Amino acid sequence: MDEDFASFLAEFEPAIDKRYVPPSTIARYRGKLPDQLLAYWEEYGWCGYADGLFWTVNPQEYEPALEAWIGDTSFMEQDAYHVIARSAFGTLYLWGEQTGDTLRIFAPASRCFSSMPDESIDRDFAMRLFFGGLWRRTNDVEGLFAPALRQLGRLAHDEMYGFVPALALGGAPTLANLRKVKAVEHLVILAQLAPLYVTET
Template structure:
């Protein structure tokens, strides 16, 4: 285990719901995702961390989610994006084949932040390690609701997230009593259909 992932585990704790990554998937993403990420997959699988507040995921399973969020936007033509991780509340971390970690989507509010980046293929491994090292438990929480949700609703499975019903974009309340466990992929696609995806004010501009 390298020092970057070791530090990540120090911050988040041991994995839950670990799934092994088949060799065919490693082959599928060679040349598309950094070799360091594929090494992490081989060693650690896909799993939840921080009791399930942060998840590494199979990008292939989330292709419909990525399409539903960025289709018809400038993001769709800027790079080929793959979802590599998400939070328990639907923060989406997307990796561009050319631009690395250059897109983050907050699904509950249909907002995104775009990072203007420029990397060589050789630099993308270091960028991936930087991404892993910079993850924080608190930044994946939503209004400090994770621990109360964990206690009230139970631990998430690998294909689940906590979602608000009604959705916040439909006027729902962001309190614990309106939070439910729900299937992640289906709910994320549902949220993408509620309103247009718009940038945060601090987002870089997409050319």
């Protein structure tokens, strides 16, 4: 295990709800996503970490959400993107085949954070840095994860905590407004409620 993923595991243990990644899926993304990520998939599968605060995901399952959020934007003209991870509250981590870790979407607030690619590092090392640079606090929202876990229960791999009413419709980011919802379906709905606001980081 490399030191970056070891640091990630130390921050995000325990892992839950591990799903096996079939060889056909590894083959599908060979050459599109870094070999380092595929090696993580083979070793650890797709699963939730930190009791479900952060999830590694099957990009194919999140294609509807990807299309809903950036399908009609200039981003799709610049690169081919895949959702490789998400948070319990709907932060989507996108990986560009050429540009790497340069797009993240916080779906509840319709915000996209875009950064310039670092062309000085190779794809596999960039993937190591992605995991090594993750923190629990940046995946939480208003400190709501722990109380949501207690009140609403642990998420399944296809669920997230969604605000009802949605923040885009004037909802407040409070525990009382959180519900367990199907992740992909909810993310697609959120994409239809407000225009995507892009911030250059």
